[in-house]
Amino acid sequence: MRKLSLILLLALASLVGLTLWVRQTYWGDHRRRMSGQTDLAKVGCLNCHLVSTASLRWSQPRPHHDTPAGLAVSPDGAMLYIALDDRDEIAVADTASRQVLRRWKITGRPWGLALDNLGKRLFVTCREGDRLAVLDTGDGHELASVPTGRGPVAVAFCRTLNGERLVVANSLSDDISVLADSPWRELGRPAAGREPFAVAGSPDGSRAFVANRMVELASVKTSPASELTEIDTLSGRAVRREALASAHLSESVCAVPSRSWMLTPVVKIRNQVPITQAANGWVMSGGLAITDVNTGEMLQMPLDEANDYFADPAGLVVDPAGGRAFIASGGSDVITVVDLERMAAWLAKASPAERREAIYDLALAPEYVVARLPTGRNPRQLALSPEGSTLFVAERLEDDILLLDANQLTVRGRIRLGDGGSDDPIRRGERVFTSSAYTFQHQFSCRSCHPDGHMDGLSYDFDGDGIGDNLLDNRSLLGVAGTEPFKWNGKNPSLDVQCGPRFAKVLMRTEPFPPGPLQDLTTFIKSLPPARSARRGDGKLTTAQARGKAIFFATRTASGKEIPHERRCSTCHRPPLYSVRLPFDVGTQGTSDTTKAFDTPHLLGVGGTAPYLHDGRAQSLEEIWTLYNPDDRHGVTSDMNKIQLNDLVEFLKTL
Ligand code: HEC
Ligand code: HEC
Ligand code: HEC
Structure with missing residues (x-):
């Protein structure tokens, strides 16, 4: 009996020992070999195995809403x-x-x-x-x-x-x-x-x-x-x-018949100024671009005021007489009414220098802004009845159309399309995402830099230690669920941290989001599916795309040489997310970067997120390798010819 227990005990001990040994040596070695990392602390089996997109929020069903987009009014004004x-x-x-x-x-x-x-x-x-x-x-x-x-x-x-x-x-x-x-x-x-x-x-x-x-x-x-x-x-x-x-995010354009003007709402770009200076001045502001279609002259006029901002200008309409322009501010839930006569009068008496600098003068708006009308959540598209008496406002996250008397500037009523969706956390989260209520002076919302959850194609200086010296390329939030850690440096472990404390500290300069809205916000972000790719409707690859796929998964170069494991695209960009979510040094450290290694970006929807790399230095996918991979550390690409690189890029655009 005693002998038996001793044998059993010995057997158990050797089993435990064996398991530990396998873990330490075999699996440790496996992880080291497969990941190319020396420090295995962050390398778990789940970085590479059993990853599935089916469990992610964006691939699950979600509620649909009666969200209004475009509007059109019948010529007799009877139908919308x-x-x-x-x-x-x-x-x-x-x-x-x-x-x-x-x-x-x-x-x-x-x-x-x-x-x-x-x-x-x-x-x-x-x-x-x-x-x-x-x-x-x-x-x-x-x-x-x-x-x-x-x-x-x-x-x-x-x-x-x-x-x-x-x-x-x-x-x-x-x-x-x-x-x-x-x-x-x-x-x-x-x-x-x-x-x-x-x-x-x-x-x-x-x-x-x-x-x-x-x-x-x-x-x-x-x-x-x-x-x-x-x-x-x-x-x-x-x-x-x-x-x-220096303007972008124009979501509307409208003719002023009486003046040969085309009007476009714009957001002024100040991305190269450290964002931490929001407390001293402005990060971004809205304006109106006026293009004279006869002379080609273009002017920009401010719509914001020094301590009062109206974020995310969207729809714009002008009345038939050309007297007034109405601009919806999606982030501030306001319609700004501009008297175009007064704007023209100011322009007529301004010197050329004053006209040129007008957009930076945030004391100017009271000269021509005659009203700020409150609306329901997220007003976007606008339409005017043909004779100009009724303004229709699509309150996108309210499922309503607001009717305003365009002359008296009073509320006529609402067309109710749906129930507003307040019991859907995704809908509530989108309201947080699009609202400027949480930022300093209400200057911007998450949407200001991530329009429709995507990115604006700019790089920002979030450091505050100088001008334009540490730019970080903006990132799309489409398909971001499950790709943690976040940020280029991989320092944020979860969306709650990325969108909560971090955002409060760096960007908002006000109180952080309360817990409820923060949870809704992250639920909304997780529900965003990857951007549409260039893949054909039937899901099949073209011949060029298929050749590119073979290159992406290749273990040997075109000339037949074995590609070391750690330099194969698919080692670091492993399907289905096309990222093993680990940091690597691929030789892209810039002069102002404090780190060599960057978190491996996922590649879902990558075709639409130019520019590329953490500081946005590559204008196109090609440039990542033609300009910024001199030592073949970011995949072995130096022996590829133009057609092969092109095929690889065509494949990447299908992800
Ligand atoms: C950095 C990525 C990575 C990590 C981390 C990783 N593996 Fe793997 N594993 C691979 C790759 C690549 C293969 C080759 C087959 C494939 O592509 O699936 C593989 C293959 C395997 C196989 C199949 C047997 C074989 O050798 O082909 C098993 C079992 C396995 N891994 C288990 C594990 C376990 C258990 C862990 C955690 C201790 C782990 N792996 C960690 C990348 C990884
Ligand atoms: C001023 C522009 C700007 C605003 C406003 C902004 N972002 Fe970002 N966002 C960026 C930039 C630039 C990055 C990349 C920064 C980095 O990696 O360090 C980023 C990265 C992110 C990431 C990480 C994505 C990834 O793949 O790692 C998330 C999540 C995110 N933003 C969410 C938000 C949310 C939520 C808000 C509103 C609360 C917001 N952002 C507002 C510019 C902005
Ligand atoms: C050793 C790991 C590793 C290998 C191998 C690797 N990558 Fe990367 N990849 C990264 C890292 C890390 C970055 C981010 C670098 C930066 O931003 O400076 C990156 C960036 C990218 C980007 C830019 C993404 C963006 O949003 O800007 C693309 C596209 C890409 N890789 C595709 C590939 C292809 C194709 C290959 C094979 C030819 C490859 N990678 C090989 C780790 C790797």
Whole structure:
């Protein structure tokens, strides 16, 4: 009996010893070999195994809401058409009774709306369907569906001497589809700036103007500028590209008939100033860009005031007489009313230098801002009744349309589309995300830098130890769930830390988020799916993409040499997140970086997040390797030819 227990005890001890040994040596060695890390403290089996996106919040079902996007008013002012992108529906409301009469189903995430002159046809851009649908306003049936570029978000109807035209802003393919009628077909596809987002026709229909939301990549490092693209509607060609200097995030554009002006709301860029100076001055502010379409002169006027900011300018409309402009401020829940006569009067008496510097003078707005009207949560798109008496405001996170008397500036009532969704934590979190209520002087919201949860393509100085010396490239929050730790340096272990204490300390300069809103905020961020990639609808890869995939997973170079484990793309960027969530030194340390190693970024949706690397030094995916991988430490790429590198990039764009 005693012998038996001794044997058992010995057997148990050796089993424990063996397990420990295996853990220490075999598994330790396995982890070391597979990860290329010397310090194994942070390297767990789960960095590389059993990772699945199916358990992440964004791949689970979520509630849908009656969220209003684009608006269009019938020529007689009786009907309001409302795109409900989250429902794949168009709502038709009676403006007098303020009741929704009908809802039409339409697939592909309807977003932008326009009507023809008689109000017989409704034109709808389907943001995810990559198409423009033509609906009969009599019964809502689809008369035509025309393919466009990728991510169409806005459309304008124009009449030319040579027939009708539709000008469509394609936000993902960075171009403009000009469609001609009978039957509708694409006449031209001129290139736009980066992320074309809004479009308006000139009063005579001969021109259309497209506002682009992001700054041009080539301008990022020197003098960031977005663009107003002018289209000749007859030929379907771009005829002028006007830079909007140090400004971006234009979500609207509108003609002032009486003055040959095009108006665009803009956000002034001050990304290279340390963000910690928010307490001393401003981080960002909103303005109005005025482009004189005859002379090409462009001016920018402030909409904010020194201690009172109106974040995230979105929709903009001008009354038919050209007397007033209305601008929705999505972050502040305010409509700003600008008297254009008074603005023109100020401009007429200002010196050229005063006009040039106007945007920096935050004492100027009272000269022409005549009212700030409160709205429900997150006012975005606007529409005016044809004679200009009623202003319709899409209160996006309220599921309402607010009706304002545009002359008296009083509330007429609301069209209720849904219940507001207050019992959905994702909806509540989006309200926190889009609200400027939590920042110093209400200057900005999370959305100001992460529009639609994405990124703005800029690099920011979060250090405060000098100007422009430690820039960090902004990151998309689309598909970010499960990719912790966060930040380029990987120092934040969870979204609660990243969005809570860190944000409060660095950015807000006010009280941190209360626990409830913080939890809703992180729930919202986790629900954001990765950005749409360039993968075909059927999920199959093109031949170039398939060749690129083979390169990404290759264990040997093109010339047949074995690639060391730690230099294979898939070692560090392992599917399904394309990151093992560990820090590596890939030879990208810059002169002002205090660290050599950076957290391996996930690559979901990476095709749309240029510029690249932690400081945004690479303008394109190619540049990561052609310019910034001299020693083959970031994958073995020096022996790749142009076609191979191109194939690799084509594959990356499908992730
Ligand atoms: C840094 C990444 C990484 C880490 C950490 C890691 N592995 Fe692996 N493991 C791999 C790779 C790569 C393979 C090769 C097969 C593959 O691609 O799945 C592999 C293979 C395996 C296999 C299959 C047997 C084999 O040799 O092909 C087992 C079992 C395994 N790992 C268990 C573990 C365990 C247990 C841990 C934690 C102690 C762990 N791994 C940690 C990357 C990793
Ligand atoms: C002034 C611009 C700006 C604002 C405002 C802003 N961010 Fe960011 N955000 C950035 C930049 C730049 C980075 C990259 C910084 C880094 O990695 O150190 C970043 C990174 C992040 C990350 C990490 C992503 C990753 O993959 O590691 C999260 C999460 C995030 N922001 C959430 C938020 C939330 C939530 C808010 C609002 C509470 C917010 N951001 C407001 C600019 C901004
Ligand atoms: C040793 C680990 C490692 C290997 C091997 C590796 N990467 Fe990376 N990758 C990283 C790290 C770390 C960064 C961030 C570097 C920085 O920002 O300075 C990065 C950045 C990137 C980025 C930029 C992401 C962004 O958002 O800016 C892309 C794209 C990328 N890698 C693709 C690849 C491809 C393709 C390969 C193979 C040719 C590869 N990587 C090999 C670790 C690795």
